[in-house]
Amino acid sequence: MLNQILNSMFHLNIQLKEVNNKTKLIYEPGLLDQQLKEQIKEYKTQLIERIEENEAAMKLGFLVFNHGQVYEYRFGLGSYIYIERLPNGLSSAWRENFMPKQQQAYKTKTIIQNAPFNKVYQEAEKFICWLNKQQRKKVG
Structure with missing residues (x-):
């Protein structure tokens, strides 16, 4: 399920960012439907963890x-x-x-x-x- 959410976010250019200990969704208005928004909310912790792991891995090469x-x-x-x-x-x-x-x-x-x-x-x-x-x- 996590990969499906990440795929949807990627294709819709939706970004999940941690800013001042708050999670922010960055997206173009009208792109984020309620179902995807609920899935992102449900898997928020795992999504942030995966994004951070990917960033650390890319930093290492x-x-x-x-x-x-x-x-x-x-x-x-x-x-x-x-x-x-x-x-x-x-x-x-x-x-x-x-x-x-x-x-x-x-x-x-x-x-x-x-x-x-x-x-x-x-x-x-x-x-x-x-x-x-x-x-x-x-x-x-």
Whole structure:
């Protein structure tokens, strides 16, 4: 349901913002029908949380797909980290390596699976921080 609401909001250019500890809906007059407004109100906490998670992921360098269902971080030529939200409400993270012009990964390594999103994101973030430290060691 959350993704359906986010899709509707995206297509109607409706934004949900936290301003001075108040939630504001920003939209063009006439675009927001009562049903969608009620759904946004009902899922407000989860919507804000998802929007904040997506913003944090983008700040770290992730590409965010389908309103936060899948995240992708490229850390080298043909090397990626993925985070996926699963239908059971949990998430998983893994890394894959691809050879040039190949669609199938030649190496896949699970980082964490079937855990709450926050835990999965933290584990992926730790790996990215470790990678950044390794790259600085090579340069310095």
